[in-house]
Amino acid sequence: MSDTRIAFIGAGNMAASLIGGLRAQGMDAASIRASDPGAEQRTKIAAEHGIEVVADNAEVIQGADVIVLAVKPQAMKTVCQALAPSLSGKQLIVSIAAGITCASMQNWLGTQPIVRCMPNTPALLRQGASGLYANAQVSAAQRQQAEQLLSAVGVALWLDEEQLIDAVTAVSGSGPAYFFLLIEAMTAAGEKLGLPRATAVQLTLQTALGAARMAVSSDVDAAELRRRVTSPAGTTEAAIKAFQAGGFEALVEQALNAAAHRSAELAEQLGQ
Structure with a gap:
């Protein structure tokens, strides 16, 4: 992950835990950016982790290799549709939003490498458990990037079928x-x-x-x-x-x- 540039869309608790985990593993603050609509939250995350935090989603993904969608499920469609014109089709999209399938994100974003994951709240203490599923566009290197991202806050386990995300939600998510x-x-x-x-x-x-x-x-x-x-x-x-x-x-x-x-x-x- 040393040469990877990561952008977080949404800087709430789960995003903050992932950012903290990456920083604890030695990732350079200059390689991580985040966006959030709340001025108070932007100031808080910037101060705690030493990263740049902005208000504009399209701005924060400029030059990013990995884009982490850490927004509420109800906001995902609007956020994705607004981001779509700024995407190249090569950036890895990592979604931590519950209940949003890869097919839905493809409809909103266009063809993109997507990893859908279900972390849980102990990730806030870096004791989390996450299930991950990658669509067909995700390369081996991108799978490794996603695994390293989620492993920064706990255990990250790959799933062969996307529908198993529902089982992960039932066992570890909830x-x-x-x-x-x-x-x-x-x-x-x-x-x-x-x-x-x-x-x-x-x-x-x-x-x-x-x-x-x-x-x-x-x-x-x-x-x-x-x-x-x-x-x-x-x-x-x-x-x-x-x-x-x-x-x-x-x-x-x-x-x-x-x-x-x-x-x-x-x-x-x-x-x-």
């Missing part, structure tokens, strides 16, 4: 909220068992963090880790049996199916 919900529920249950709220919060958060780190660093899968801490007729087994009696696994599957279905619906609605 996934942080599922864990937050479990944290909420465990904290509330701890309080009902008599713990002070602050204690219940701290115990729950540290347990979630420790369990995630164990799963990431372990050489066995989560099922085996669970078995190892579930003693026969013990307290953990009692809790696990209660979860399963309530249909825990089926409920998780139902929830992820609902998220994937909604992702596909949004793609159809927003791509018109």
Whole structure:
């Protein structure tokens, strides 16, 4: 990426996390530019990352090799159609907007190399998980550029089929909220068992963090880790049996199916 010039359309939280990740990896500030309609946001991002931030989208993409579309899905059509006359057909377009297909972007931008990706909010801490899909116009070198961009904020995994973006959305895109919900529920249950709220919060958060780190660093899968801490007729087994009696696994599957279905619906609605 050392010789790559990157332009960000939109300088919100996700764009800022990507810019921060690139800068942390040693990318020169002069190689990164961004645009944003908000004067306050432009000043903030310029100060934090030492890059040029302007108001005009057509201006910011001048000379760029990679253009990152980091705008709200509802604004993508308008933004793309305005950019189209300024594109050469050679710049790599990286979209982090949920629900906008490559076909829709091709309709609005013309024939362009496009990588569509679905990052998640832990990218703000450089602990993100992203699924990436490239259309047929993307070269091997451009695939590498896109992977390096998303890897700057976490794990980046390629998909062979674009429709799998809906599954990525269900698993990792929306996934942080599922864990937050479990944290909420465990904290509330701890309080009902008599713990002070602050204690219940701290115990729950540290347990979630420790369990995630164990799963990431372990050489066995989560099922085996669970078995190892579930003693026969013990307290953990009692809790696990209660979860399963309530249909825990089926409920998780139902929830992820609902998220994937909604992702596909949004793609159809927003791509018109």
